[in-house]
Amino acid sequence: MSWGKGLIAIAAIGSILVPIVVDGVMMARAHMGNPLWLPHSKLHCAMSFHAAIALGLASLILVFARPSSDRLIMGVAAFTGTAFWIGLIAAGFWPGTSYGFAGDQAFDMPPPTLHGIAIYPNVMAGIAFTIAGWVGFAATAMSTRSTKP
Amino acid sequence: MNARIPWLRLFIIFVALFAGLGGFIADFSETHILNPLWPPHAKFHNGQTMSMGMLLAVATMVFAFLPTSDTKLRLIGTAILGTLYWTSIVCAQFFPGVAYFDPQFSEKEKIMILGHRLTQGDMGSILVVAVWAAVIIFLARTRRTT
Numbered sequence: 016m017s018w019g020k021g022l023i024a025i026a027a028i029g030s031i032l033v034p035i036v037v038d039g040v041m042m043a044r045a046h047m048g049n050p051l052w053l054p055h056s057k058l059h060c061a062m063s064f065h066a067a068i069a070l071g072l073a074s075l076i077l078v079f080a081r082p083s084s085d086r087l088i089m090g091v092a093a094f095t096g097t098a099f100w101i102g103l104i105a106a107g108f109w110p111g112t113s114y115g116f117a118g119d120q121a122f123d124m125p126p127p128t129l130h131g132i133a134i135y136p137n138v139m140a141g142i143a144f145t146i147a148g149w150v151g152f153a154a155t156a157m158s159t160r161s162t163k164p
Numbered sequence: 165m166n167a168r169i170p171w172l173r174l175f176i177i178f179v180a181l182f183a184g185l186g187g188f189i190a191d192f193s194e195t196h197i198l199n200p201l202w203p204p205h206a207k208f209h210n211g212q213t214m215s216m217g218m219l220l221a222v223a224t225m226v227f228a229f230l231p232t233s234d235t236k237l238r239l240i241g242t243a244i245l246g247t248l249y250w251t252s253i254v255c256a257q258f259f260p261g262v263a264y265f266d267p268q269f270s271e272k273e274k275i276m277i278l279g280h281r282l283t284q285g286d287m288g289s290i291l292v293v294a295v296w297a298a299v300i301i302f303l304a305r306t307r308r309t310t
Binding site for chain 1: 196204207208210211212214216220227230232241244253255258265
């Protein structure tokens with residue numbers, strides 16, 4: 016397997032594992048188990064878990080189940096592998112949202128700071144996995160071009 | 165002449181746009197993102213699903229008309245992208261403590277469509293089954309004629 020495909024696979028595995036393990040298990044008290052969350056907000060949280068798993072699986076299938084490395088397939092693999100993370104970063108721009116737990120009286124955990132600037136682990140993970148997926152795509156695209164006769 | 169119009173791909177694009185734009189219109193309201201009872205991080209997960217719905221709708225439209233010789237793969241990929249959001253809605257109902265609407269908006273839980281009162285899950289199930297049934301029938305017919 017080329018390292019480009021490996022990077023796309025890392026982003027995809029991140030989509031499958033990180034949301035369900037971190038939000039669904041490790042921080043369940045702040046999400047699905049949060050007594051202040053109304054039932055329908057929990058439904059949207061569960062939707063984000065399922066969409067992340069489905070997108071990650073779709074990406075892995077494209078990377079591993081097909082012998083092709085053409086630009087179209089790898090582009091879709093990179094998109095499906097990183098769509099959850101791009102959506103996560105974009106979600107912070109909607110009104111009233113918080114990457115962390117600001118204003119949540121049941122789970123008040125301030126984010127880590129660096130020189131006074133809040134560093135949200137989910138945003139950092141989102142940036143890292145998005146970069147990994149699209150650098151992987153660029154690498155596969157370049158290697159496909161260089162192997163063409 | 166009708167055969168030239170890609171009805172199936174247009175149908176899948178409609179399903180994807182229904183999720184992306186419909187989700188945005190429905191959720192940008194007092195029942196969701198403007199609900200003062202939702203903590204900010206709950207709204208954040210709502211923002212995630214809205215953003216993903218729109219991203220998937222755009223990806224479905226782009227993928228549906230990408231030039232490729234592998235039209236079977238293109239159709240299956242378009243169907244996956246176009247139904248993924250609805251599939252996640254259908255699956256989400258199985259988590260504990262979730263609901264299609266919060267108690268104060270329970271009268272909005274079922275939407276009247278063609279004389280039937282449907283939840284979002286019912287609607288999602290119908291659309292996902294309709295898309296995949298159409299794709300399977302189309303592929304079976306294509307195989308028979310080739």
